[in-house]
Amino acid sequence: MATAYAVQQHSDLPRMRPAPPPPRKAEAGIIPLLPGITTELHRIGTPVAVARGEEVCAAGSPTDYVYKVVDGTLRVSRLLPDGRRHIASFLMKGDFFGFADLGDYSHSLEALTDCALIRYPRRRFDAVLEADPQAGQQMFRLLCQQFNAANELLMTLSRKTAAERLATFLIAMTRRQGGAGSRQVALAMPRVDIADHLGLTIETVSRVVTQLRRQKLIDLRGSNDVMLLNPDGLEDLAGD
Amino acid sequence: MATAYAVQQHSDLPRMRPAPPPPRKAEAGIIPLLPGITTELHRIGTPVAVARGEEVCAAGSPTDYVYKVVDGTLRVSRLLPDGRRHIASFLMKGDFFGFADLGDYSHSLEALTDCALIRYPRRRFDAVLEADPQAGQQMFRLLCQQFNAANELLMTLSRKTAAERLATFLIAMTRRQGGAGSRQVALAMPRVDIADHLGLTIETVSRVVTQLRRQKLIDLRGSNDVMLLNPDGLEDLAGD
DNA sequence: CGAGCTCTTGATGTGGCTCAAGAATCGTGG
DNA sequence: CCACGATTCTTGAGCCACATCAAGAGCTCG
Numbered sequence: 424m425a426t427a428y429a430v431q432q433h434s435d436l437p438r439m440r441p442a443p444p445p446p447r448k449a450e451a452g453i454i455p456l457l458p459g460i461t462t463e464l465h466r467i468g469t470p471v472a473v474a475r476g477e478e479v480c481a482a483g484s485p486t487d488y489v490y491k492v493v494d495g496t497l498r499v500s501r502l503l504p505d506g507r508r509h510i511a512s513f514l515m516k517g518d519f520f521g522f523a524d525l526g527d528y529s530h531s532l533e534a535l536t537d538c539a540l541i542r543y544p545r546r547r548f549d550a551v552l553e554a555d556p557q558a559g560q561q562m563f564r565l566l567c568q569q570f571n572a573a574n575e576l577l578m579t580l581s582r583k584t585a586a587e588r589l590a591t592f593l594i595a596m597t598r599r600q601g602g603a604g605s606r607q608v609a610l611a612m613p614r615v616d617i618a619d620h621l622g623l624t625i626e627t628v629s630r631v632v633t634q635l636r637r638q639k640l641i642d643l644r645g646s647n648d649v650m651l652l653n654p655d656g657l658e659d660l661a662g663d
Numbered sequence: 664m665a666t667a668y669a670v671q672q673h674s675d676l677p678r679m680r681p682a683p684p685p686p687r688k689a690e691a692g693i694i695p696l697l698p699g700i701t702t703e704l705h706r707i708g709t710p711v712a713v714a715r716g717e718e719v720c721a722a723g724s725p726t727d728y729v730y731k732v733v734d735g736t737l738r739v740s741r742l743l744p745d746g747r748r749h750i751a752s753f754l755m756k757g758d759f760f761g762f763a764d765l766g767d768y769s770h771s772l773e774a775l776t777d778c779a780l781i782r783y784p785r786r787r788f789d790a791v792l793e794a795d796p797q798a799g800q801q802m803f804r805l806l807c808q809q810f811n812a813a814n815e816l817l818m819t820l821s822r823k824t825a826a827e828r829l830a831t832f833l834i835a836m837t838r839r840q841g842g843a844g845s846r847q848v849a850l851a852m853p854r855v856d857i858a859d860h861l862g863l864t865i866e867t868v869s870r871v872v873t874q875l876r877r878q879k880l881i882d883l884r885g886s887n888d889v890m891l892l893n894p895d896g897l898e899d900l901a902g903d
Numbered sequence: 904c905g906a907g908c909t910c911t912t913g914a915t916g917t918g919g920c921t922c923a924a925g926a927a928t929c930g931t932g933g
Numbered sequence: 934c935c936a937c938g939a940t941t942c943t944t945g946a947g948c949c950a951c952a953t954c955a956a957g958a959g960c961t962c963g
Contacts, residue, residue, distance in 0.1 A: 501814075503902050507822040511814055523807045529814060552803075559799055563792075566806050567763045573813040574741075574751055574769060580820040581862035582747040585919065614942065622821030627919055629943055646928075646942060662743050825951070854910065867951060869911055886910060886960085 463555040467548065468541040473497075479532040479540065480521070486528055489521040489548045495538030496611035500619065501530045510620040512572065513612060515599060519565055522548065535611045580622045583662065588621040589631045590661040593641065597651060606654060610647040703795040707788065708781040713737075719772040719780065720761070726768055729761040729788045735778030736851035740859065741770045750860040752812065753852060755839060759805055762788065775851045820862045823902065828861040829871045830901040833881065837891060846894060850887040 468491070473479055479490065482501055497514045511530055514520060520532050552559045579591050597608045610617070614625045621628070635641045640657050642650045651657055708731070713719055719730065722741055737754045751770055754760060760772050792799045819831050837848045850857070854865045861868070875881045880897050882890045891897055 501818055503818070503822060505902070509818045509821040511817055523810050525807065525811075529811060553796065553800070556793065556796065556799070559796070559803070560793070563799070563803055563806070566803070566810060567765065570763050570806060570810045570813060571765075571769060573810060573817060576817060577751055577813060577820065578741055578743070578749045580817065581749040581859075582743060613940095619821075624920060625942080626921085626944085630919090633943075662745070853908095864952060865910080866912085866953080870951090873911075 463551045464543065464548070464558055467551060468543050471540045471542045473534045473538045473540060475534055475537050477534050479534060479538075480528050482529060482531045483527050486521055486524045486526065486545055488545055489519060489543045490532065491541045491543070492516055492518045492520075493539040493541055495540075496535045497538060498533050498535055498612065498616055499530045500533065508619045509622070510616055511576075512569070513596075513616075513620070519562070521545075522562060523566055523569070535616070576620075578663070585621075585623055585627050585631050586634065587660055587662055588623065589617075589628065589635065590640075590657045592617065592621060593649060593651065594654070594657055594661055597649075597654075606651045608649045608651075610649060613647075703791045704783065704788070704798055707791060708783050711780045711782045713774045713778045713780060715774055715777050717774050719774060719778075720768050722769060722771045723767050726761055726764045726766065726785055728785055729759060729783045730772065731781045731783070732756055732758045732760075733779040733781060735780075736775045737778055738773050738775055738852065738856055739770045740773065748859045749862070750856055751816075752809070753836075753856075753860070759802070761785070762802060763806055763809070775856070818903070825861075825863055825867050825871050826874065827900055827902055828863065829857075829868065829875065830880070830897045832857065832861060833889060833891065834894070834897055834901055837889075837894075846891045848889045848891075850889060853887075 470493070471490075473495070479497065480488070492514050494516060497520075498510050499512045499514060499520065500508055500510045502508050513535070514532075521528060524530075552562055575591075575595075579588050583591065593608065596610065597605050600608050612620075614628045617623075618625045618628045623631075632641075632643070635657075636643060638656075640651070640653050640660070642652050644650065710733070711730075713735075719737065720728070732754050734756060737760075738750050739752045739754060739760065740748055740750045742748050753775070754772075761768060764770075792802055815831075815835075819828050823831065833848065836850065837845050840848050852860075854868045857863075858865045858868045863871075872881075872883070875897075876883060878896075880891070880893050880900070882892050884890065
C-alpha cells in the first residue's frame with residue numbers, strides 16, 4: 424500500500440506515465456478557527472491551515488488523524504505502482520477524511536486550494552464516537568453518504584461514455600457548490616484532476632468540454648468557470 | 664431512481680443493450696435457520712430463503728429491510744435507463760445489504776445461487792443500532808469495509824486494463840472464498856456478471872480468461888472453476 | 904437427446920488514448 | 934504595468950484496446 428515503488432514493468436502493460444510530482448509536505452500551521460461542530464468532537468479538534476498544493480497526508484502512512492474541511496477544496500487520490508492515478512473524491516466544506524481507514528490511509532489527501540481544516544487525533548476521535556452516540560450516528564450518516572457517492576462514481580466509471588461522465592461530474596459539482604438550482608461552478612481542480620477522477624485523459628476531458636460548449640449545454644468564462652446553459656439537457660446526457 | 668424507464672435514446676449515445684430480463688420476485692419463504700449474530704440484532708431477524716435467480720429487492724423500492732447473508736452468493740446491481748448495468752458487489756456469507764441506503768434502495772439485490780438470508784425490519788434495525796453501541800460499532804466497521812472495497816473497485820475501473828481487472832477480481836474472489844493462501848475459486852457468477860462488475864463485455868472477459876490460461880497464470884476445470892497456477896504472477900498483473 | 908443457455912473465438916469497428924504542436928493563462932520579477 | 938517563462942489547456946493526426954457483430958462449441962437440464 425506504499426506509494427513510491429520502483430517501476431516493475433510487465434511485458435504487455437500499458438506504457439508508464441510519469442508519476443505526478445510529489446506535493447510538498449504540509450507545514451500544518453496552526454490558525455485560529457471556530458470549529459462549528461455540533462457534538463463532543465469540537466473539544467478535541469485543532470484548526471490547521473494548509474496551502475495550495477500541499478499534501479495533508481500520504482497514502483500508506485498511519486492514520487494518526489481524522490480531518491474535517493472547514494474551507495477550501497482537496498483531492499483524495501491513490502496511485503498504482505507505475506504512476507497511474509485515481510482521484511476518489513474531492514472534499515469541500517463539511518467533508519471528513521480518514522475515519523474509514525483502519526491501519527493506514529488508503530488514499531492521499533492534497534490541497535487544491537489554500538484550505539482550513541480541523542484535525543482530530545485518531546484515538547480521541549474514536550473515543551468520542553464510542554462515548555457519544557450522537558457523534559457516532561453523525562459519522563455513520565456521513566460514511567453512508569460517502570459510500571453512496573462512491574457507488575455513483577462506480578456506475579459512472581463502469582458504463583458511461585466520456586461525455587456522460589463529464590456531464591455527471593459537472594452536475595454533481597454544481598449541486599455541491601451552489602445547491603440544487605445553481606447554474607454556475609468554479610471548478611477548483613485542473614483538467615488533469617478531472618481526468619483522473621473520471622478515468623479519462625486530459626485531452627479527452629478538454630475535447631468533451633468543447634463539444635458540450637458547441638452543443639450549447641455549457642459555456643466557459645475562463646477555463647475553470649463553468650456555466651450550465653441547459654441543465655436539463657446536461658442531466659439528460661448524464662443519464663439516470 | 665426507478666428501474667424500468669422507457670428508453671429515451673439520446674442522439675449520439677452508445678446503442679442500447681437489451682435490459683437483462685427482470686428476475687422473478689422473491690417468494691421469501693420462511694425457513695428455520697440459526698441467526699448467528701453476536702448482538703441484539705439476532706432478536707429481530709427473520710430467516711428467509713431465496714431461490715437462484717430471484718430478486719430480493721429492487722432498486723428504487725423503499726428500504727423496508729436490511730439483509731444479512733447466511734449462505735449463498737448474491738449480486739448488488741444497478742441499471743442506467745437504457746439498460747446498461749453495473750454490479751457494485753457480490754455478497755457472500757456474513758455480508759449485509761441495505762443499511763447504507765436512506766429512503767430507497769439504490770441497488771437491486773439478486774440471488775446468484777439459492778440463498779439463506781436473515782431479514783431485519785429497517786425501523787427495528789435502526790432502533791437496535793441506536794440502543795446497542797456494540798451493534799452500532801459493528802455496522803460501522805462493516806460499512807468501512809464496504810466503502811474500502813468500493814474504493815478498490817474505483818481504482819480498478821478507472822485505470823486498469825482488462826487483464827489487470829480480471830486478475831484483481833480473481834485474486835479478491837479467491838481470498839474471500841478460501842482465505843489468503845487459497846488457490847482455487849468456484850465462481851458463482853456467469854461471465855456477463857463479471858463483465859458488468861468490471862466494466863467490460865462478456866467477450867472481453869472470455870478472451871482475457873483464455874489469455875491468462877495461455878500465460879499459465881490460471882487454469883479452468885469447467886468454465887467457472889478457476890485454479891490459480893501462479894498467484895504471484897497474477898498479483899503482479901493485478902498491480903498494487 | 905435436443906432446446907436453450909453460456910461460453911469461446913473470429914472479423915471488423917470505434918471511442919478514447921497517445922503523440923505532437925500551438926494557444927491561453929497564470930505567476931513573477933523587472 | 935508589462936514582459937516572459939512556466940504551466941495548463943486546446944486541437945489535430947494516427948493508433949490501439951476493447952466493443953460490436955456474427956458464428957460455433959460446450960454445458961445443462963428437462
